[in-house]
Amino acid sequence: MKFKVQAEMTYTANTAGTLILNIHALNTLSQSILIEELSIAPQIDHEELKDIAGENRLARLQINEPGNIAISYHATVDNHWQLVDMTGVKETPVHQLPPEVLTYLHPSRYCQSDKLFRLAHNMFGDVDNPFVTVLNMAEWIYTNVQYLSGSTNSETSAFDTVTEQAGVCRDFAHLGIALCRALTIPARYFTGYAYKLYPADFHACFEAYIGGNWILFDATKLVPLNGMVKLATGRDAADAALANIFGEINFNTMLVNCTLADDGFVPFYYTQGSMQGISYS
Incomplete structure (x- = not known):
């Protein structure tokens, strides 16, 4: 079954720092990423990391100066549960x-x-x-x-x-x-994106x-x-946090969504x- 997932997040950096996000859908034996895109404005140096503590795809953003940051992640995922x-x-x-x-x-x-x-x-x-x-x-x-x-x-x-x-x-x-x-x-x-969750959020x-x-x-x-x-597994929420912030960086807003990209879904x-x-x- 195919799903489209979306995460939009904004932050304000008051100082230089590092932001580690856990919003990427996983590639596993039963879950395939068909399309995905991560956009960051303004453009910031970032890299993808694999967390050894559990199943996590992390994006590490190095923020070098104060300012507002907008992050947008979109993906189409095929699940084979x-x-x-x-x-x-x-x-x-x-x-x-x-x-x-x-x-x-x-x-x-x-x-x-x-x-x-x-x-x-x-x-x-x-x-x-x-x-x-x-x-x-x-x-x-x-x-x-x-x-x-x-x-x-x-x-x-x-x-x-x-x-x-x-x-x-x-x-x-x-x-x-x-x-x-x-x-x-x-x-x-x-933890993951969830279809039919109201209000929409990570679950x-x-x-x-x-x-x-x-x-x-x-x-x-x-x-x-x-x-x-x-999105991730771990011993508990500490291993699968959606964001880890290092420095004086404030979270502002978040929008999360998960919709069907396929027919025939039976709950x-x-x-x-x-x-x-x-x-x-």
Whole structure:
């Protein structure tokens, strides 16, 4: 399925500095970039970087003098996600996990799985099928955490979200990740452009490593699971920040959009009793 994505951002630099943006769609085995263009006004030296901490395509802009900066990114992306049968799948023992997956078992800045160990085991530890376990987690988050814009900030963690029972998409994702890791299910943060998200914005959800596949979950239920264009993955939002600013540079405005560039889109969501997981890997 083809999507057109757009990101327009403006900044004001009061001093020289560096701006690292994470707005490029990824090229992966299941996602191909057909057309893309990055425009920066005024023209600024920049380079593309590959972040070793996760799946990220970063644009590093070196700003040498004060002024206003306008960034425009447009791309057409072809997604080839797949449905994976989760019937009868068992938890993969830690000694059989690929080395690159092991880092997604540990607590991280926003996902304190060690603090949620007892909660996770008491509520979700009695199900044999890990896909069903994570589905139950996502449903519990959806039911018990209110989606409330402006209710959290850049310091809010999964433990805070359990306590406050309110958050936005990144908080829902962090809580899902922390609960998974508490049950020894590797999980990672997933961010991207999202079709049918209103109001349009970047969207965060999470992936759990089940049966040898990274399976996507979205506890907010705000968008179809097959309507995502992947930007980045990481241990949590700290690894997949949309912008990192070094210097006195102020963010001003942002416009994000994701539209269909193809026919025949059929929205896919998990329903009660679902046994097919969607994978973008």
